[in-house]
Amino acid sequence: MVDRILGRAGKPGADAAAPAEPAPERSAEDHKAAVWARVQLARNLRRPRTLELLGAMADEVIELHGDRLFGDDEAVVAGFARIGAYRVAVVGQQKGADTEENIRRNFGMPHPEGYRKAMRVMELAERCGLPIVTFVDVPGAHPGPESEERGIAEAIARSVGLMTRLRVPIVTVITGEGGSGGALAIAVGDVVLALENAVYSVISPEGCASILWRTSDEASTAAMAMRMTATEQQALGVVDQVIAEPDGGAHTDHEETGRRLKAAIVHELDRLTAIPVDLLVEQRYRRYRSLGAYTEVPTEVVPPAAPPRSGLADRLRGLLEAGSRAIPAPLQVGRRDEPPAREDV
């Protein structure tokens, strides 16, 4: 919402729990370097992923596999877990810790079947009344031909839509890279948390730079311009709360990162499970409905200009059209004799 946006513009630290941002007196170059350092931390190879975080915070984890349509995408993990007093469904992306695992997990870039597995488990959670916790860490959905052939856009759109209406609480955590639609597909929640060094963006900084600056060398400039750090995302209202990482970053201490995250997740589950479900879903709708900044000048509804032909003729035409499908609709213009792409109706 607009007032949410007004709190923006590099005024971090509004939330006492938020970690310190670069001080305002720092030069733009320093700020750029600091932002880029966070992008690098978010991409750190040893950063804890969904399974490592669950290992640190859950008493039990049961992974479920397969989308029942095509296969099992190891870039996405899904299943059940016990976190504190809660039995929940979990969904998250999983990059590999080494080359071998990265090949198996496709460098954490999900194909459509990954998102379809996520949807299957989230729908199951809804039927079982289990809250959902999602962990987001993805460079982006897999951009290759197989992904397009199997409908990556459809999978993302469907998953986003599903999450806006699921009748169970959803806690989302941006743990590393929040890479565009591939992230949002599992990141629509009642509350969105982010680890301190996580980043969230509409396009990778390299992609943004190559389009707007015409060189990917300006990736750090693009990263700064997109305000992609966790605290900046909090100021924009996209992220609700930033969780401080251990000194040096989450990769230095998986256990401690998991412990801090667990406290925040359990706290949110306590809060969300107390809200009546109709209200919960309505609040989630309002949350996303109100994101985005625009101005609005009230405009009168302009009634259409009087039809050029007499009303009677139009009404007769309408009656004829409504009355019979046998009468062909009038074509607007003379049709060229190019062949139609497919057979007509």
Add this chain to the structure above:
Amino acid sequence: MPVKFPGFRSRRDALPERLWTRCPSCSEQLFNKALEKTLHVCPSCGHHFRLGSADRLAQLLDPATFEERDAGLSSQDPLGFVDQKPYPDRVAAAKLATGLPDAAVWGFGAIEGQRVAIVVMDFGFMGGSMGAVVGEKVARAAEGALAARVPLVIVSASGGARMQEGTLALMQLAKTMAALERLRAAHVPYVSVMSDPTTGGVFASYAAMGDVNLAEPNALIGFAGARVGAGTIGQELPPGFQRSEFLFHHGFLDRVVARADLRRELAALLRYLAPRPTPEAARG
């Protein structure tokens, strides 16, 4: 297959006084007046030129039935975004060049006498990119269609989410999908029409999710830009990759429809889809 951007062709391609346009597909010189009559489709090869939102509305709707809504919505600059030039300057330039407030127009109108809520995107306005204004208009159109219980039609033409609005542009995917889910739950139909191009976040939200998905022939439709995909993955792309016919072949489009047939096909579909109070009402 090379990606064609007819909109960016240099000025030398147009002959003096802009009387003629060269078809980027078959190189035929086309008289502009004749092109208007063919709804901007090349008469010799069937190439579909991009259509601005005003032309599209005129093509699809019954004459003088369009009632625009929310024309007063305008972008802000929530990030203070500056690349080669500041974002507000880009918006101002686009407004000046197109005479439009943003990359989408919505309102109510009639297609062969059937009332619809309709959103039409315009690629000419910053590549049809979706920021808060486009997302808001799509959501309001879905909510308007729901309140009036009339079908929703969205004609997409977009390069995707508007980078200059950062993750707030990304959040428009969730905003539009949330509204469409409510429409679907209330059994109000939605027809998505994809024109060249429909890519990125627009394809990965409302464009892909019609109850019926139509597309114009040979439109570029895809999630990742072909260059991004090829660059990242280093793979050869199959012929016709991310074109309408490719999507059709893979089951994501119901019909590929030539522009001259679009209005009639939409009207025919709407006669099946329009919300009915009772099964008996299906008769006639």
